[in-house]
Amino acid sequence: MTANLSETLTLLLIEDDDGDAFLVEELLKEAEAPPRIFWAKSLQEAKAKLNPKIQCVLVDLSLPDADRLEALEEVLALAPHAAVLVLTGLRDAHMGVAAVQAGAQDYLIKGDTDARLLARAIRYAMERKRADLAQLRLVQAELTAKENARLESALLPDALLRTDAIEHVTRYLPGSGGTLAGDFFDTVQTPDGAVHVVVGDVCGHGPDEAALGVALRIAWRTLVLAGQTGDTLLRTLDALLRAERKAPEIFTTLCMATITADLSHAMMRVVGHPPPVLVREGVVEVVHDTPSGPPLGIFADAEWAVIDVPLGEEWSMMLYTDGLIEATVGERDELLGVDGLLDLVREHGGIDLDRLITHVGTLSDDLAVVLVRRRRA
Incomplete structure (x- = not known):
């Protein structure tokens, strides 16, 4: 069945395993509007490809130059405006929860993901990121308004x-x-x-x-x-x-x-x-x-x-x-x-x-x- 990924987007896949990367690409080809995918085999390679046009990042938690949450933290710092999903082969729910607590929008277990689930996870991650950024802008606007009011009263x-x-x-x-x-x-x-x-x-x-x-x-x-x-x-x-x-x-x-x-x-x-x-x-x-x-x-x-x-x-x-x-x-x-x-x-x-x-x-x-x-x- 065709995956329901209705929004065309630019995606960066950070995965050192050729087979897992190929599987993700094949699953995303079934989406209604297949995303444009960039692939990086390491965190260092990903740094060169991350730019403001990247809307979503899928990152493996086991990379040759970064392990577990270290890789996630680097990605979050490099792409603060992108939705981030964690891919892990470890059947460890605690690690996935920790990743979300650290700032990822969601996590997926390799081997337990089909085209529909992957497309839905990306779509939901994008929506969560939009909501997070909107909330951040609201908080920043409130802080700015309070600071302006304080300065204005002194001016x-x-x-x-x-x-x-x-x-x-x-x-x-x-x-x-x-x-x-x-x-x-x-x-x-x-x-x-x-x-x-x-x-x-x-x-x-x-x-x-x-x-x-x-x-x-x-x-x-x-x-x-x-x-x-x-x-x-x-x-x-x-x-x-x-x-x-x-x-x-x-x-x-x-x-x-x-x-x-x-x-x-x-x-x-x-x-x-x-x-x-x-x-x-x-x-x-x-x-x-x-x-x-x-x-x-x-x-x-x-x-x-x-x-x-x-x-x-x-x-x-x-x-x-x-x-x-x-x-x-x-x-x-x-x-x-x-x-x-x-x-x-x-x-x-x-x-x-x-x-x-x-x-x-x-x-x-x-x-x-x-x-x-x-x-x-």
Whole structure:
């Protein structure tokens, strides 16, 4: 009777006995879709033939260069994504159970296997392997989600504000890849009444960049609370970045503002970062066309010019990372850009973060936004 192996696959048979190998090949020829079979007579020979295209491995537990579970362990290490079945001439159920416990999907006894049983064992082994890999991906996804949540909470803290005269709104969205990046923000009001705001972006994606963003954000808050501002603060962050980064090409852009206690004035430094958007008396504009200076981590002797920004009695200011202006919009999936961002703010009659984000399409990078608005008296 024809064996029911319905899926065409690529299989590696590791068997040093010519007769046993021939028998396996003959049995698999009876399958509905006979697999493509590669044959290796030793573990060393198998190492040269194992590649990502191999979906299933049949391995004898008695090989000339590996014995019993040693051979299995080597195969599992070399082919982590392949289903593995153990073939043994030893009528020892304990050895078969041990093989499954060690990571094999199933075991078969030589001489007790016919075409139907072999085809079914391979099919079931493939399904078990798929289930195992799916479970592994699920566990990894859960661990990643927990780690991202932990890092995200450190990257995106609660503002330290004592005044009710400021409306403070933040938003954070991960990029389309789902990998947490190094975007961070913070807001702190110091005892003198001044309000300090920062939005930063560590280049790159992944846990290392996110952890570096956490370190920079905490350092910024600590320095501000200790009374450090301006270039002294930036040089300290630059030194920290150079000490903590994993590679010399990693840099950080940021924008920080110090708003006076009477909320009528701001001193800003745009450190290689996209320009903030300011709305004053109905006029929508960027704070400054050119940055104050280069990103952190580029030049050891960098200096950053101060941007003096009169705010007046009624204003809104938005600091953001480049994930916002690099997002796509419209049917043609064009980049939003700074000009497009200004047009959206004008279209909405002011800065409304929820409406703004609704109009943004696919995010290629993380998006972090801080909106600071003076409340009407």
